[in-house]
Amino acid sequence: MKHTDEEELFAYREGEMTGREAIAAHLQDCGECRAELERIEEVFQALNTMPVPDPGEEYGTKVWRLIADRLPDHRPGRGANWWAGFFMPRRLMALGAAAALLVLAFYVGRKTGPKAGGEEIVDAGKIRERVLVVAVGEHLGKSEMILMELSNAQPAEAGKNLINISTAQRRAEDLVEENRLYRQTALNGGDNAMASTLDELQRVLMDVANSPAEVTPAQFESIQKRIAAQGILLKVRVVRQELRTQEAGSKPAPAQNDSTAKARNKA
């Protein structure tokens, strides 16, 4: 007896009409193929065992809070430039002085006196690069401070059942948004090594931002362990040091060059 192969059985399970009657007839007579079909079915049953966390009843409100400021001011689909959202006042506030400097850098770059060939464009590019280096450096500095504070704090103070981390939490919330923008900028600029570090940092910042405002000593210790396990503090320090070196150089470093990315990869 010719057995039905795995692909045919899968197609049969999926409701495929081709050869359906013949397969059904075969299955009635063949215990081996019925068992094979059952084993395929078990895979789908097993898929249902994978738990998905419940985001909670207030999740929609939280998402709205996170995205409301990032929606463009104009009506949807009114053809504003993709970068328009970047210059929204509230976003500028979130990014702080760094973003304002970025705008300035564009302006200065444009106003640089006319020079021969493509020199003007190169200069503007260098200024933008330097401003970004400063901005990301500051962002990493702020992140490092929060991580340091959390890492060095005593998890269980005498007589305290709960530890208030609301200040660190609020700062982490602000940094999550900033971090996301810098990561996207790094990705767009092809600096995948930087993007990867910022991605890891984002996970840790989100961990802190999503924790309760008051945690038990055990929960606090768990946050500390997560920070330590990812080694993110060291990575942030290394990248920050590298950016400082870049910033201190008399000439701005070439934008997103290979050696920089390689150095970060090593880090």
Place this chain on the structure above:
Amino acid sequence: MADSFGGYDAGGISDAVAVQRTLAGDREAYRVLVERHSAYVYRVAYRMTGNSHDAEEVVQEAFLRAYQKLQQFAGNANFGTWVYRIAANYSIDRLRQRRNEDARREAPSRTAEGESQIDPLSQLKDSAPSPERLAGSAQLAEKMREALDALTPAERTAIVMRHWDGCGIDEIAEVLKSNNSATKNTVFRAVQKLRQALQPFAEGRGAARAVAES
């Protein structure tokens, strides 16, 4: 239960009306859509990406993109389905990006050891615990998580859309930017890989059942 905000009752207006009002410049109407569909999009994104961090990013990005493209939304389709597709598209981008980042991180140590490309699935099988150790649904769930992580982004997206969300092959093909025949193969390949990865556990359960029945 209906939540009230900004003068709207979340259960009070339909998606179609909320879309029309948003297009007319009423941002609060978009809030209704975000609050109504966020949890569902999160569950989809979590299954596709396998972690809360990426899932949350997918949710936010999906609603931002949906807002920007709202005029393209025909209006005769379901808003939930539409934002679902945007989330699925972004999830697959995120999975590919993460895979590239992981590969880059692992690349130096591999080349240093002179290893050729390693099939994550074969690694999974090699390190698979014995059937005796894999007892209970918690282990099965963990094993399934590993097996899903070992799928390619296209395979993972395909199996999530097909199994959990009951999407048709043509819908999945659209997200994968592929044709129907290739998409069917992708779903099948995903099932095959999951089956291989779960085999020790399935055999263990089969053996346990046989013992119980004898």
